[in-house]
Amino acid sequence: MSETFLDALVVGAGFGGIYQLKKLKDQGLYVIAIDVASDVGGTWHWNRYPGAMSDTESYLYRYSWDQEDLKTYPWTKHYLYQPDILAYLRHVTEKHNLRQHMHFNTELISAVWDDSSSRWIVETSTGVTYKARYLITALGLLSRQNLPHFRGIDDYTGELYHTGSWPDNVNLKGKRVGVIGNGSTGVQVITAIAKDVKQLVCFQRNPQFSVPSGQGPATPEYRKSINNDYNKIWKDCKDSMFGFGFEEASRPTSSVSEEERIAIYEKAWNRGGGFRFMFETFGDITTDVDANNCATDFIKKKITATVNDPEKLQKLMPTQLYARRPLCDAGYYDQFNLPHVSIVSLKDTPIAHFTPTGITTSDGTPHDLDVVIFATGFDAVDGSYTRIRIQGRNGQTLKDHWSNSSGPTSYLGLTIPGFPNMFMILGPNGPFSNIPPAIEIQVDFISNMIADAEKTNGAGTGKGKTVIEATPQAEQDWTEMCDEMSKGSLFAKTDSWIFGANVEGKKRSVLFYFGGLKAYGDRLKDVVGHGYQGFTGL
Known part of the structure; x- marks a missing residue:
């Protein structure tokens, strides 16, 4: 057992943790980052499954603060695959000499606030205890796996994998494979492995709307055009609603003729990108049911034109609103034209139990499988904290604090009353947007607030020294506003991880701020402008 005294401890070494470590180190604080993984990467360290890819344009799925890297670091396609993203984060870590301040294979076991010393006492799996004045958690939105339990699963003798902890050197070629789940991950996995496996059985709960990704090479000419305009691109990104590199449409669906509407959909379909189709075409797809139906009618016709088998088509045809995280793919629906690819509707025939050789559904049908892949997603946002x-x-725990309210709550998606000097990157009710720019906005705010508090109160610990805490009223007001804002979105009318509805037994609640990236950034500026409104200790 050993103790290490720190100014700040960062938990996590993905996009958020890396940038937070750099910022605080540059401010002169003694800071260390820990991660349970063996290397940097966060989400992109664990999610190594076939086809794993970001659906944000490559030039915006990175940090904006390193101008040299923006223009010179190689990216050859419109969207980055998992190995590309992991290589990029390793590069940033090495370039800025951050690895020496990181401790890997180190799990956070507990963190307890000590009022007498104004420090967080953090126990870890390595036996090292960190005593830190500031605790910043960058646990990731999607890091705690959602692994449903099925009767008989322990009797299964084949290979079992969850996409969120994919091991190296998995060989699926020539095997009988079952995939449970058809969200973003499931769509990518199914598309990537279909042609290589002997048999593929896709177990789906809800049919999904998916549009082409538009994946393709980034030509030198294209890269040059981006490089020449990077400053404007990033300004526009952070001034936009979702930060995906395009101007979100404001026009209503009903403002154009049917012919014009179809032409707009067709252009978006051909260009590719789930977020582009949902938000660049019309401004009311996620707020107006009639507008949503117009968009889904178009996508349904595309699905019908792609899938040849009537029975498969019926199972693949979505019946709910187009109001989940928008998916995109590289030929998902085409895979179901392959004779060895089948689909099981879990609405009609749920999984009854596992057997030693596979899965049996409620109608008694056995599915013999060599491999079962769980693409069942995550206990998103708060799941990483409650464990x-x-x-x-x-003596109040975070889990108790949230169980006593309507769900996971925060002030600004960053901090919680009763938990002083603790800050969350991408905490509950943070912005629903592209992740890297949202992280940058939050990390900059946290770092500047710490710097201002240190100037005001003086560095150190003890009574009267740098204790930053949100007020209960600020948390309540922010939570109520996020809840009210979510009611205007059709996202609230579907069961998805965005509201925690994908985890059995979990209380459905709002998990995001739906006001947009620019409005969120403006709110943080307003908080600062009013003397860190909603906080004490500054």
Whole structure:
């Protein structure tokens, strides 16, 4: 057992943790980052499954603060695959000499606030105890796996994998494979492996709308055009609603003729990108049911034109609103024209139990499988926190704090009353947007607030020294506003991870701020402009 005293401890070494470590180090603080993984990457360290790819344009799925890297670091396609993203984050870590401040294979076991010393006492799996004045968690939106339990699963003798912890050197070629789940991950996995496996059985709960990704090479000419305009691109990104590199449409669906509408959909379909189709075509697809139906009618016709088998088509045809995280693919529906690819509707015939050789559905049909892949997603946003003992003032744990409210709550998606000097990157009710720019906005705010508090109160610990805490009223007001804002979106009318509805037994609640990236950034500026409104200790 050993103790290490720190100014700040960062938990996580993905996009958020890397940038937070750099910022605080540059401010002169003694800071260390820990991660349970063996290397940097966060989400992109664990999610190594076939076809794993970001659906954000390559030139915006990176940091904006390194101008040299923006223009010179290689990216050859419109969208980055998992190995590309992991290589990029490793590059940033090495270039900025951050690895020496990182401790890997180190799991956060518990974090307890000590009022007497104004420090967080953090126990880890390595036996090292960190005593830090500031605790910043960058646990990731999607890091705690959602792994449903099925009767008989322990009896299964084949290979079992969850896409969120994919091991190296998995060989699926020539095998009988079952994939449970057809969200973003499931769509990517199914598309990537279909041609290589002997048999593919896709177990789906809800049919999904998916549009082409538009994946393709980034030509030198294209890269040059981006490089010449990077400053404007990033300004526009952070001034936009979702930060995906395009101007979101404001026009209503009903403002154009049917012929014009179809032409707009067709252009978006051909260009590719899930977020582009949902938000660049018309401004009311996610707020107006009639507008949503117009968009889904178009996509349904595309699905019908692609899938040849009537039975498969019927199972693949979505019946709910187009109001989940928008998916895109590289030929998902085409895979179901392959004779060895089948689909099981879990609405009609749920999984009854596992057997030693596979899965049996409720109608008694056995599916013999060599491999079962769980593409069942994550206990998103708060799931990574509730599994850890985080204890604030007066012995209250974070899990208890959230269980006593309508769900996971925060002030600004960053901090929680009763948990002083603790800040969350991408915490509950943070912005629903492209991840890297959202992270940058939050990390900059956290870092600047710490710097301002240090100037005001003086560095150190003890009574009267740098204790930053959100007020209960600020948390309540922010939570109520996020909840009210979500009611205007059709996202609230579907069961998805965006509201925690994908995890059995989990309380459905709002998990995001739907006001947009620019409005969120403006709110943070307003908080600062009013003397860190909603916080004490500054």
